[in-house]
Amino acid sequence: MKLFKxxxxxxxxxxxxxxxxxxxxxxxxxxxxxxxxxxxxxxNFILLILYISILLIAYGYYRHNSFMxxxxxxxxxxxxxxxxxxxxxxxxxxxxxxxxxxxxxxDSLKHMQNSWLFIIPFLYFLTVLGFVVIRKxxxxxxxxxxxxxxxxxxxxxxxxxxxxxxxLKKYAIxxxxxxxxxMAYSEKGDVAFLPFxxxxxxxxxxxxxxxxxxxxxxxxxxxxxxxxNPILLEKGKIQKIGDYKIEIEEFLxxxxxxxxxxxxxxxxANTVPAAKVKVLNDKDSIIAQGWIACGGANTPLAxxxxxxxxFLALIxxxxxxxxxxxxxxxxxxxxNTQLIVNKPYSIKRxxxxxxxxxxxxxxxxxxxxxxxxxxxxxxxxxxxxxxxxAGSLFLFWKGKSF
Amino acid sequence: xxxxxxxxxxFSGKSKILKIISEIILLGAIILQVLFIIYIWxxxxxxxxxxxxxxxxxxxxxISVIGYISYKRYKYVLLLGLIIxxxxxxxxxxxxxxxxxxKSLAPALQSAWFAPHVIAYMLGYAFLLCSAxxxxxxxxxxxxxxxxxxxxxxxxxxxxxxxxxxTLGLVFGALWAKxxxxxxxxxxxxxxxxxxxxxGYLIYMHARYYRPQKRIAALWILTFAFVILLIAWFGLNxxxxxxxxxxxxxxxx
Numbered sequence: 001m002k003l004f005k006x007x008x009x010x011x012x013x014x015x016x017x018x019x020x021x022x023x024x025x026x027x028x029x030x031x032x033x034x035x036x037x038x039x040x041x042x043x044n045f046i047l048l049i050l051y052i053s054i055l056l057i058a059y060g061y062y063r064h065n066s067f068m069x070x071x072x073x074x075x076x077x078x079x080x081x082x083x084x085x086x087x088x089x090x091x092x093x094x095x096x097x098x099x100x101x102x103x104x105x106x107d108s109l110k111h112m113q114n115s116w117l118f119i120i121p122f123l124y125f126l127t128v129l130g131f132v133v134i135r136k137x138x139x140x141x142x143x144x145x146x147x148x149x150x151x152x153x154x155x156x157x158x159x160x161x162x163x164x165x166x167x168l169k170k171y172a173i174x175x176x177x178x179x180x181x182x183m184a185y186s187e188k189g190d191v192a193f194l195p196f197x198x199x200x201x202x203x204x205x206x207x208x209x210x211x212x213x214x215x216x217x218x219x220x221x222x223x224x225x226x227x228x229n230p231i232l233l234e235k236g237k238i239q240k241i242g243d244y245k246i247e248i249e250e251f252l253x254x255x256x257x258x259x260x261x262x263x264x265x266x267x268x269a270n271t272v273p274a275a276k277v278k279v280l281n282d283k284d285s286i287i288a289q290g291w292i293a294c295g296g297a298n299t300p301l302a303x304x305x306x307x308x309x310x311f312l313a314l315i316x317x318x319x320x321x322x323x324x325x326x327x328x329x330x331x332x333x334x335x336n337t338q339l340i341v342n343k344p345y346s347i348k349r350x351x352x353x354x355x356x357x358x359x360x361x362x363x364x365x366x367x368x369x370x371x372x373x374x375x376x377x378x379x380x381x382x383x384x385x386x387x388x389x390a391g392s393l394f395l396f397w398k399g400k401s402f
Numbered sequence: 403x404x405x406x407x408x409x410x411x412x413f414s415g416k417s418k419i420l421k422i423i424s425e426i427i428l429l430g431a432i433i434l435q436v437l438f439i440i441y442i443w444x445x446x447x448x449x450x451x452x453x454x455x456x457x458x459x460x461x462x463x464x465i466s467v468i469g470y471i472s473y474k475r476y477k478y479v480l481l482l483g484l485i486i487x488x489x490x491x492x493x494x495x496x497x498x499x500x501x502x503x504x505k506s507l508a509p510a511l512q513s514a515w516f517a518p519h520v521i522a523y524m525l526g527y528a529f530l531l532c533s534a535x536x537x538x539x540x541x542x543x544x545x546x547x548x549x550x551x552x553x554x555x556x557x558x559x560x561x562x563x564x565x566x567x568x569t570l571g572l573v574f575g576a577l578w579a580k581x582x583x584x585x586x587x588x589x590x591x592x593x594x595x596x597x598x599x600x601x602g603y604l605i606y607m608h609a610r611y612y613r614p615q616k617r618i619a620a621l622w623i624l625t626f627a628f629v630i631l632l633i634a635w636f637g638l639n640x641x642x643x644x645x646x647x648x649x650x651x652x653x654x655x
Contacts, residue, residue, distance in 0.1 A: 018651050074611060078612070084601070085598050091594060092594040096589075170584060232505050318506050319508070320509065322509060332539070344584070373585065388573055391571075392566040399562050
């Protein structure tokens with residue numbers, strides 16, 4: 001069998017792919033399995049310019065030799081996709097962690113995205129893809145627009161995501177109501193001072209009504225075999241779980257235990273949702289009636305026994321939306337904004353996200369955690385994404401001959 | 403669940419009259435599926451795309467439609483039969499795992515991207531599911547009777563829109579992630595498996611383009627890509643490395 005002669009195919013691609021993997025393992029061991037740090041601005045940009053220039057020059061002068069013809073070919077593409085996917089597969093199967101434990105190669109496997117094991121195959125993929133784009137644009141024809149949308153779009157996303165990763169800044173600020181701060185913490189614990197102050201005016205949660213559920217006495221858990229178990233409480237309606245009919249006579253979203261009336265409305269901390277219920281069986285006779293209430297920090301769960309095996313209870317309500325009313329203060333500007341999940345706020349080149357809150361206090365949380373993200377290479381990622389979306393439309397339209 | 407009864411009348415149309423009757427029943431079943439989806443959508447006050455049970459209903463519908471259209475185009479009853487069987491499996495699974503159709507929708511899911519992302523994936527997976535059936539038929543035909551030629555072009559016709567929808571779903575997911583979580587890609591286990599699935603079908607398409615005559619190899623690639631798809635879709639819930647993913651569906655909150 002003749003290898004590496006005239007035109008290279010699957011065999012040569014497999015050998016080169018294996019070589020790339022082997023090279024990445026050697027590099028990783030030479031680096032002592034430590035976290036690979038990628039240079040930030042402006043070095044990543046300089047490297048990019050150098051990289052593109054090398055690709056263009058190499059293609060320009062040497063495009064007729066076997067290696068260059070191979071590197072923009074389909075078998076090379078397949079080998080680079082396979083190799084990169086294999087590495088991604090490892091990171092999907094081996095649980096990834098944040099800490100390094102001096103475990104040598106095992107460390108690399110547990111931090112794949114920060115190891116040469118990942119980065120070299122990624123660069124191999126990017127390079128082959130880059131040459132494919134160059135080859136198809138060298139003598140540009142309009143019929144290649146769909147092809148280029150897909151391939152160049154993907155290249156842009158990968159390049160900007162990869163190179164820009166070192167310029168990506170992500171911090172969390174934890175604020176108490178009424179407090180102002182510009183001090184934020186990264187996941188690793190580094191402190192950063194944002195170029196603007198954030199004041200939390202108010203944090204508010206809207207909750208869904210609690211769910212009513214039927215539990216079993218044997219393990220204290222929800223009886224999953226019962227149809228419709230659990231369901232959102234709806235006052236005034238007769239709700240059915242299994243064979244039980246539950247009527248909600250009264251519902252208090254925020255209550256305290258009262259020895260006379262069962263539960264009465266109250267506000268503030270230490271309150272829980274409570275409901276006065278009547279439970280009927282399928283023959284419409286009353287099995288039980290009384291108050292049920294969610295468990296809180298100082299209140300045990302108030303449940304209603306229905307039989308020897310089942311009881312009715314209220315499950316803690318889930319958040320419907322949570323929002324922070326913020327005042328953002330920078331040198332020449334003061335603005336108010338409301339931050340909710342899925343609606344970030346942009347200031348200077350940062351974007352603020354509603355990240356979380358004091359989950360234990362739930363509705364009464366007076367702490368809000370805001371995330372501040374800065375990603376200068378994002379526009380290129382987005383251009384790439386939209387090109388890929390356009391490329392998909394070409395695929396739909398033209399099918400096989402796209 | 404309503405469509406379960408009607409879908410049961412899968413047919414093997416031999417006589418002309420039987421064919422027409424069974425086609426009408428099938429179309430009726432598909433219409434019932436649409437009505438059921440609309441009914442749940444209205445009663446939940448949100449698109450039925452959140453839990454695994456809800457997505458099964460949507461998937462059963464998409465698969466039935468694709469199966470029917472493939473049948474009209476290619477006339478292979480075997481293909482239609484298997485596809486409808488697949489759809490039926492989804493419906494039956496739902497019948498045996500009834501869910502409380504829960505109106506609540508977590509804040510993170512309250513986004514304009516929610517429906518497009520999930521629907522694109524449901525459509526993509528529906529096409530790829532059908533193409534996987536073809537891979538199975540093709541491989542069986544090869545090992546039993548040695549005639550794979552006719553099946554592969556049909557597989558290609560299904561993989562291309564399937565892949566295009568999966569790509570849309572992947573990108574929509576990334577754009578949504580940026581709005582919700584602050585970053586478009588975090589190599590979350592679900593994202594990683596979604597990427598590998600996408601790559602699997604990408605490899606298939608490239609292999610088909612490069613060496614179209616290598617038909618058996620193509621069928622095997624299609625099969626492996628499908629196994630990866632299944633892991634990305636369902637298997638994820640069972641993998642230890644994936645337990646902390648934001649994508650683990652919860653059928654009970």
